[in-house]
Ligand SMILES: Nc1ncnc2c1ncn2[C@@H]1O[C@H](COP(=O)(O)OP(=O)(O)O)[C@@H](O)[C@H]1O
Ligand SMILES: O=P(O)(O)OC[C@H]1O[C@](O)(COP(=O)(O)O)[C@@H](O)[C@@H]1O
């Protein structure tokens with residue numbers, strides 16, 4: 001489904017009649033390659049073929065609302081009370097986003113009442129007894145130096161009605177949700193409940209996940225830091241494999257349904273011989289299977305490095321003991337890393353070949369680190385964009401970068417599908433070119 005204008009339209013709480021304190025900031029000039037006027041739109045389509053396929057006049061082409069300070073805003077800043085919550089798995093940069101939100105609100109809009117809700121959506125639910133913390137420029141000073149989230153996070157669905165009750169009781173006008181696909185589903189439920197109650201509470205998301213599985217944004221913040229950290233493990237596996245006869249370096253990285261970390265980390269290190277991802281099934285056995293291909297490459301080169309995303313090859317592990325789901329309903333995965341480790345060893349033994357396995361699983365190490373400078377910049381720019389959007393009364397939307405421009409993405413679109421590696425796309429083609437692995441095994 002190619003999104004149309006209706007899919008890109010952002011919900012608002014009402015007319016903006018209040019002069020923004022940042023009225024001097026927006027440029028007066030025309031849209032350029034460096035700036036989009038607030039009354040302009042960022043086109044969804046970016047090739048001639050895609051535009052032609054619309055069969056529309058240029059003025060009717062679907063486009064995203066650009067981010068940035070508006071001349072008129074919806075909320076009276078001095079009377080605005082803000083909530084911030086972080087949900088789901090950790091991701092480098094969470095604290096950068098929290099700090100960016102607090103500084104922009106306090107320093108430029110003069111919003112002084114900013115509250116942090118603890119441990120994800122549990123923070124709104126009375127039975128968990130989570131404290132609410134006041135966030136100030138002083139209390140967020142330097143937090144971007146640390147991984148994790150000062151607010152804590154959690155998984156597990158919570159009742160949207162009780163969350164909105166809490167927002168009402170605390171007279172919260174704006175809620176920022178920093179989370180992944182699950183959190184955004186939760187955020188939309190909250191925004192819809194607010195609308196049903198005819199309340200004026202803006203719900204704005206800053207999408208996060210190291211898996212990069214959120215669509216219609218170029219990349220999630222934290223993704224670059226996470227794959228950069230995973231690259232260290234591939235480098236280690238490569239050094240180990242080179243040091244011994246018939247060394248096989250096997251690296252098992254996160255990536256539940258999307259194999260972006262495996263792809264980017266392998267391309268960055270450029271020493272991987274095989275990349276296995278959830279999106280591309282592969283055969284293990286047979287003369288054209290992965291194991292035989294790996295054996296022939298090790299016989300020829302004396303070593304090989306394999307990068308496997310945790311969601312790859314789950315079909316080989318479909319035994320009776322299903323590991324179930326996590327508290328949010330995400331399917332738990334069986335350990336493809338250990339499975340491959342043993343199948344590779346067995347295969348070489350069956351062929352009477354020496355093989356020295358060097359297995360590295362960085363696990364949580366790639367997402368518990370602080371953001372690298374690239375992601376820190378991405379985080380603070382997303383935070384600024386989120387504040388401008390919320391103060392201008394936008395809701396049920398996330399901020400993100402689309403083709404290099406920061407835009408407002410309706411949450412309904414952001415949760416409409418999962419961002420995955422396209423087996424027929426240019427990223428996967430680059431992986432095939434860099435590794436030399438065949439397009440299919442078996
Ligand atoms: N389908 C859903 N509807 C409403 N809330 C959801 C849904 N899925 C997840 N959530 C909420 O979002 C939070 C985080 O979701 P989860 O999938 O664990 O992580 P992430 O948001 O990082 O993908 C959960 O704690 C839960 O409260
Ligand atoms: O062990 P946890 O913390 O439940 O989460 C592990 C999962 O979380 C992730 O790191 C990211 O998941 P979310 O961003 O959707 O929370 C996955 O890559 C991984 O499979």
Ligand SMILES: [Mg+2]
Nearest residue numbers: 180181182209
């Ligand atoms: Mg998720």
